Amino acid sequence: MSGFRENIGSVIRFYRESNGLTLRELADVLNIPFTSLSKMESGDQRIDSEFLVRVADYFGVSIDKMLNRSLENARDSHQIQSESESEIGIREALKYILENYNRAKTAPLKNNEMGNHVRNVVKNMIAEGADLDDKHYFIVGSVGQGQWAEIPWVSLFIRDITTTATKGYYIVYLFKADMSGVYISLNQGWTYFKNKYGTKLGRERIKSTANIIRQKLNAKPINMTATEISLGGRGDLAQGYERGHIYGRLYEANNLPSSKELISDLKELLASYREIEYMMGERSIDQFNDYLLLSDDGNYLEEERDQEEDFQENIQSSFEINSLVEEEAPDKPLPKPEPVFDKAGKERWPRDARVAAKALRISGYKCAYDETHTSFTSKVTGKRYLEIHHLVPMKYQGNFKVSLDRTSQLLALCPTCHRQIHHGTDEEKERMLRKLYYERREKLEAIGIEIGFIELMKMYDIYYN
Numbered sequence: 001m002s003g004f005r006e007n008i009g010s011v012i013r014f015y016r017e018s019n020g021l022t023l024r025e026l027a028d029v030l031n032i033p034f035t036s037l038s039k040m041e042s043g044d045q046r047i048d049s050e051f052l053v054r055v056a057d058y059f060g061v062s063i064d065k066m067l068n069r070s071l072e073n074a075r076d077s078h079q080i081q082s083e084s085e086s087e088i089g090i091r092e093a094l095k096y097i098l099e100n101y102n103r104a105k106t107a108p109l110k111n112n113e114m115g116n117h118v119r120n121v122v123k124n125m126i127a128e129g130a131d132l133d134d135k136h137y138f139i140v141g142s143v144g145q146g147q148w149a150e151i152p153w154v155s156l157f158i159r160d161i162t163t164t165a166t167k168g169y170y171i172v173y174l175f176k177a178d179m180s181g182v183y184i185s186l187n188q189g190w191t192y193f194k195n196k197y198g199t200k201l202g203r204e205r206i207k208s209t210a211n212i213i214r215q216k217l218n219a220k221p222i223n224m225t226a227t228e229i230s231l232g233g234r235g236d237l238a239q240g241y242e243r244g245h246i247y248g249r250l251y252e253a254n255n256l257p258s259s260k261e262l263i264s265d266l267k268e269l270l271a272s273y274r275e276i277e278y279m280m281g282e283r284s285i286d287q288f289n290d291y292l293l294l295s296d297d298g299n300y301l302e303e304e305r306d307q308e309e310d311f312q313e314n315i316q317s318s319f320e321i322n323s324l325v326e327e328e329a330p331d332k333p334l335p336k337p338e339p340v341f342d343k344a345g346k347e348r349w350p351r352d353a354r355v356a357a358k359a360l361r362i363s364g365y366k367c368a369y370d371e372t373h374t375s376f377t378s379k380v381t382g383k384r385y386l387e388i389h390h391l392v393p394m395k396y397q398g399n400f401k402v403s404l405d406r407t408s409q410l411l412a413l414c415p416t417c418h419r420q421i422h423h424g425t426d427e428e429k430e431r432m433l434r435k436l437y438y439e440r441r442e443k444l445e446a447i448g449i450e451i452g453f454i455e456l457m458k459m460y461d462i463y464y465n
Contacts (some may be wrong), residue, residue: 008052009041014089015059016041017121018096020104020113030054075387090125090324091259093117097152098179098253105148115143122154122173124418129263130270131225132156138163150177150233151241156266158277159287166191168285169213170274171269174241184262185229185248186221186269190240192285199236205293207243212292215245216279222262224249247272282345291340299350301340302394312387314353315360333402349397351405356388363412369421369432373414386412389421391436392449392458402448409444411436426462 008055016026023041027034030051039045096117104114118141126132141154155165162168167189174183188209188394203441214227224247231238240410249265251257257265280288294300300311339347365383367373378385389411390404397404413421421432437453444451457463 003166008047009043012037012047012055013041015040015055015061015092017117018089018092019059020096020100020117022113029058046441071381083458089259090122090262091127091256092183093122093125093263094251095253095256097122097175097254098182099305101143101152101175102179104451105160109144109146109148112143112301118143118152118154126156126266127156128407129259130266135159142166145221145275150235151175151231151238156270156273158273161277161280162189168192169273171266171273172241174229174231176230177238178309179253180232181252183226183229183231183245183248183250184242184265184269186224186246187241187248188244188246190237190244193244194236194240203239203243206240206288208296209289209292209389210244210246217247217272217274217275221247221265221272224269224272226250270402279343281343283341283343287341287345291342294340294350298353299340300353301348301350302390311351311353315356315388331443331446334406336397336400336403337405339398347398349394351390351394355405355407356410359388359407359410360386364409364414367417368411368436369413369416369417372419375414383413386414387418389413389418391440392444392451392456396459400449404449406447406449409440409449410445411440421428429460430457430462433460433462 016023021029023038024034027037030037032051036045040047040051093100097114100302101114104112109115120141122141123139127134127137132139136159138157138159139154140157140163141152143149143152152175153165153172155170157168159168162170165172169186169188172185172187174185174187176182188206190206193206196202197205226248227245228244229242229248231242233239247269251262256262256290281289281451295314296308298314300314337350340350343346363383363386365386366419367375367386375385377383390405391409391411394399417432420428424432434453437456
């Protein structure tokens, strides 16, 4: 019997909290002592049928719905409470916000019941409904700080990625400004991009990362087909949410799905969120985003097979660009670039396709090893197809204080020579390196790259006793 009372009490507590009522407020309406109502909700006091009808009438629901008779065969009262509050309650919890938020905004924010509902009631519904481990996940909701938020939200974070909506990746319920609907969205922290790049460039970068993540995800959510959202807000944050959106779905206020479907959608989007966690590996948010945005700046990592072909193709398409890469002191050293980190947290060094395109143009489209070597005609440039190679490999950038990504040490090679310098025999590679090194030695020294021939051969895994 006590299990039955606890079940009924938890249902009453859910409807009270979902409607933003305190114990005292509901007790006053029902004309009973608030201490009695408290005991009923905890299962310590008997609830008669007449009182239950009064509660149901007040909240405008049926007795059947309140009792949740479909769960009468649940194994124990804990399971009944969990399923009744989450599987049945999340729809009503969201509906309460949609129907009451704009009215709540006319009252002071401090100690407003709507704040408690968004911060606590909805949070608990999500955690229980999706069976989330609070050691791995963190949930927080907000109706604003100091003043009412234009777009209230409830966010779910993987703790190892982020615990703030200003930075990183997360799942968030975003309510439209006119309360006509609520989105579930796999999104990003706009404030991070704004602070790092400024408003104008930040808007471009956050949208780029959304597009890149969308392309990389294997666990694409089946029901989360919306790749754009419109919150109807005028503030900077609303626009940030719209640009940072990756995948999601709109729930119309007048056609909210069942709680079961809402929880199912959340679990589906969680699979995509966990894949982002896997993509990040050992990297921080900054390191991961820098990696994703490399190609936006025409940069590609050395020794990345999936980027090598893109690097060479980008060189061809950038060959007409001349003024975009300015080397104010082409014969003087430049500081080495900042490293980018791969999934394992290892330092990697970016190569700028625009610098390579300039080196290609300087070459006159002749193979640096042998000008008589022929190649096919590039469809993009209309010139002889050549590939760019760093004489001193970029993977050794960490050993130098100056940049290795300079036109003075970039070689335009025909495809055969390029493969040979990487995969030929030691004798063939030494012969090529000897010619190329001594032709370029003075240029290397002028830009601060000081290296002997024996040391260079070791970089190509050529060793002689």
